[in-house]
Amino acid sequence: MDQNEENKPSVIYKEQNEKMNAANVRAQESFKYFWRELYWESRRIIPAHDFAMIKLAFTQQFTEDETPKVEHMWVNNLNFDGEHITGELVNEPHQLTNIEKGDIVSRKVNEISDWMISIEEKTYGGFTIHTMRATMGEEERERHDQAWGLNFGDFNDVLLVHQQKENPGNLIEHPMCKIMGSNVRAYINKNPDEITIQDENGLSLLHKEAIAGNAEIVKILLDLGADKELKSKSNKTALTYAKEMNWQPIIEILK
CATH class of the missing domain: 1.25.40.20 (Ankyrin repeat-containing domain)
Known part of the structure; x- marks a missing residue:
């Protein structure tokens, strides 16, 4: 194997990591649309959302000489006071022991890694998910979407608000x-x-x-x-x- 082949996995990992970091930034910059939608959802008599969640990174260092373990997990039942987002952890951690499903957590906007809303099984946001979907073949992507039971749409064109294409003014x-x-x-x-x-x-x-x-x-x-x-x-x-x-x-x- 030549040197280029040996370096290929690390190059791919670096590129994917950079894309994930970019997805995190896009989620943070567009969080305002997520909160606006949740604000109006709280005023509806009949709920319109299938779900609305943000994704956060949780860490734990088990030993002094070990790199901290990181798990990105979803949080719902959210509130936002203009500075801190507070919500309930949806996932059961795989490795971390310093947090449990159902725990109440709080973070600032610049600490979120993603957000996603589903309305009539169509998603808005989900930047990290679309970044992963972009690496999949068509059949794998279809299986992924079926497993979620959602219409994620085009990974190259992530929607921010409901009926964005039909009514651009909704932005x-x-x-x-x-x-x-x-x-x-x-x-x-x-x-x-x-x-x-x-x-x-x-x-x-x-x-x-x-x-x-x-x-x-x-x-x-x-x-x-x-x-x-x-x-x-x-x-x-x-x-x-x-x-x-x-x-x-x-x-x-x-x-």
Whole structure:
């Protein structure tokens, strides 16, 4: 075997590792769409999601001279306060003993490795899964998708939001935001104190709508007197959260 053949496995591993790292970054950069969808799901009377999960890396070092073991596992039943994602571990670890299925965990957005939502058995996100699917042959990929029971679609064109192809505007504004605007206005008019209430993290309704990327509702809240200078317990305004989530329309409104 020549030297090129000997080096081939390590080259392939390095390339795949780089692609996985890129998938992690894409998941982190697009997390805002995941949270926006979960935010609206919490308001639905009839759930639309088959599931919604994020993937996190968990580590454990068993001996001082050993490389830490790493397992990437899924977490659901999620909440997000603009800084930390909190949820419940779905998987049973294979090797790790410092965490168990059902444990509550918390991480920052820059620590997630993936996110995925399924609506009507069609997936959104799943960047690391698509990276793996890209390495498979057609038959293997079909078996993989059947095992999940999901329509993953094209691994070269990962969807971020529901009906993205049919309605590209859904990337800019969630369709429910436009529908619910008048209801929000009517509710605040009847319950004006709601606009000043802050939760245990100091988040007001304006903070929460800015984090979730709901520009139309942010406009309504400002029109009804919401204080855009109000700060959370983390000393952040709605504009600060909008910038951290990179919701450009809301940044322009709050400026």
